[in-house]
Amino acid sequence: MLAVVLLAGGGIRFAGSGGDESKPTAKASTDPGPGPTGDRGGGKAGKPSPAARDLRAEADALNAERGPGEAKVLWLQEGGVDLPRNGSDVYGPWIVGDTIVKAMFQTLSGYSVTDGHQKWSLRMPSNLCAAPSRATADGKIVLGIKSGHGDRASCDALQMVDLTTGKAGWHKTYERQGLWDGLSHVAMAINGDTVTVGRTTRTDAFRVSDGKVLFGKLPGNCQPFGFASGPEGIAATSCQTAADDHKEQQVQRIDPVTGKVQWTYKVKKGWQVAQFYLASPPVVSLKQDDKWAILVLNENGTYRSQLIGGTEDYVTECDEDLLTDGKSLDNCLGVAADDRAVYLATKPDPAARRPTNKVVAFDLNTGRTKWKAAAPAGQTLMPMRVEGGRLLMYLSAGKNKGGGIASLPPTGGTPQMVLRHPAAAAAVERDFFASRVAYLNGRSFLVHARISGIDDEAEKSMKSIVGFGN
Template sequence: MPYTPPSWYPPGHASAPPRRSRRDAGLTALAVGLALLVVAVAGAGWYGYGPAGRAPAATAAPPASSSASPSPRTAAPDRFPDAGDLAAARRPGEAAAWIAEDSTDLPRRNIPVHGPWIVGDTVVQAVYREVTARRLSDGAEVWSLTLPTPVCEAPADTTPDGRIVVVLATSGSQRGARCDRFQLIDLRTGKAGWRKELLRGIERDPVIVVDTAISGDTLAVARNTRATAYRVTDGGRLFDVPVENPGRCRPDRVAGGSRLLVGASCAIGVDRRASYAQLRELDPRTGAVRWRHRTPAGRGVERMVSVDPVVYTSLDNERLTDDWRIVAVGPRGETLRTIDPRPKGFEHCAHVGIDAGLQPCPGILVGHGLVHVGGGDRVGAYDLGTGKLVWGVQGHDGRSLTPVRSDSATGTVVYESALPSTPGRTFVLGKDGAEREKTLLKHPAAAAAAEYGTDAGRVLSVGGRIVLTPSIVSGDDARHEPRIVSFAPAPE
């Protein structure tokens, strides 16, 4: 979370502040911001550091009854401005915008937002039991699919033709539900395909926590200390990922996209200084190992920044995010470069937390030989060849800076987050860094409250358009939260 206080603790730590404390503290300001359609835009105030000068709705089976079914919704707070409001309030030079809201009944707890996935001209996300596609150009709903039980896991990537397999809970209950029902969905049409309990008979635990990834037509599923691959097309079993070394490296997480990677924890025991991690690239069709990579003793693989080239974040097993690095891996699994971003104050994956899947790592991206690091109040780029900082800039008023795209011709596109009643913006830093800054999108003041409400959970750049989604939403009806906020150049 970009606005986590400096005294950060891993989730579940006894001293950890509530994960949503930023939004809780901003409820009053959020309500005030909703009433404002025109506000003053604050100046940016940057300074450099480091070297310079270089369809119809489709519906699945009805949900099973559950004691934890959502309560009837109470009266909703004031709505966010709609497309007409935003167009009428837009000032000269401001970007066009749309805001997507959702009145779906949710249990009174924090609900993860899965996605977004960009499929054709739509943006798709899954929240609780609903998967919804909206048109990128104006946010209009294209289709919505209701699932029988909540989504508890979804891959970061789809198949090349826009299909995905999500993991469903056995019931709507908050506790004691197994996550072992797999559902194929065509994100182009919103049509549900096969549904299977792929892990039935493999595990006997009352609760299964799984991690999934898609590469081509292969779905990889890691659960506990096992991993198995299935065909996306029909759910047929392809291969099991073997335990190696012998029996000391147990697969526990997977990453997909243009490559299929499997992470494993090795030499697990009382002495965390002796345990290490392994990465393997597998042929997604046969399971054949293409290369292996091992971390030093006492360190683990935390999040994949990129699968091509392979770049990941590494944590010390005891100090966790207090001691993190960025590691680039070569074509044979060798370590090419290790970068320490801590001296410049960069955050690990925008404080997304630990002990989750290998993907994603918000706030860090790779492009054109550079790894761009942001997510806090600064953004910079390191050369993957030399490991040296090429450029960096820092804001001044608590806004987070997130690199969202690297372009060889123009430079690095950066998103600057909003404040409760002050909009953010999207700007580009030239290839030489801070000395060549240009605003691309001046976000409209009328959308500031909704933009702030996304917490900059996920930030995507799609053909000149910025798409913002929260990483979690609340089932508390008193919290008025957007599902998606999007900005694009205003029509002439």
């Protein structure tokens, strides 16, 4: 089973209601090694960092102070890698069975979810530059990597990997044509056995299992520039109206195998598709400069509603908010949706001594508020996803208060804790201020979306993953 992973921005109010063919090298980890302390094999020379430390004693000390009903710190991990200047983006995590996987710099690494022991490590021929938010149902993924080295290396190579075993599959490059294509960020997604590689002017699609090209540029001047991962092929499309203008956009359902357009919804001119919060039914984030709107469509692509935000400010934390090369159109914390409602987090008052917020549910049919639920004092709630009919949320750590995973029923009310992180680890948890949050099978993980430091030692010692569970 694969986890849905979400990014942990700023608040905003709604805008009214209207070719390198070298192969990766794999290294299986069969000995205990240095413990859950770093990404062995990911340094500049592909060697373990001598600064990597065993953090099991630190986790044990935090657990010794646990209170009743609090989960354990399962394990901690440092960055442990000597990175280029300005640090490195972290892709993932992806959870497959009992393995959690992250990708950083030039290395993909798999760790045991229970104790952080490194199970395998796979070295890429060059830097990672893009990745989908999800893998296939059987644990395969295709990563974007650069086809060369140096500042001018282009993000135009793909590497398939089996996340269960850490074994590399097919590897190929694709052509980026023209100035717009060459300069645009890459947005990757997986739909069934298809991986799409979107850019400003086109999307190329490949079969995950064998790398076969499925489709490229589509007929006409409107081209998809990004898909949302998942079973449905929901795409954001840009229509070129002039040589330097790509702001007429559409939402389309596109068959991920053939590229055939099944329906089209034209977005109001000047507005751009920013994120997909849900593919079925489509819930779409639209941006225009500092304006924001959330659009709900019917399954056939016709208009259903637009959320009416009122006087509240709302906040989401998405991949698009990071200064990264690879973008994702479907990876946000602070928003969730199902077939009944859209759930958003309000922006906490930054001037408050103990900032807190609310979760607001909006009716899909009317766009109006259904209910509001307050976070505990001094903490914030960020919606993650709906599972088993209940809204799952990440509760941030407060001063001397552990965070955790909380839930709400469809009717709202008082949040109930699903997994309570220990208060003793609150300081550690609060350091993960820009992180991705994963929750699956009673375990939660915080993973920094970027590793950097003021010097090499700070970079290596920055904690990259913390896991909690019972």
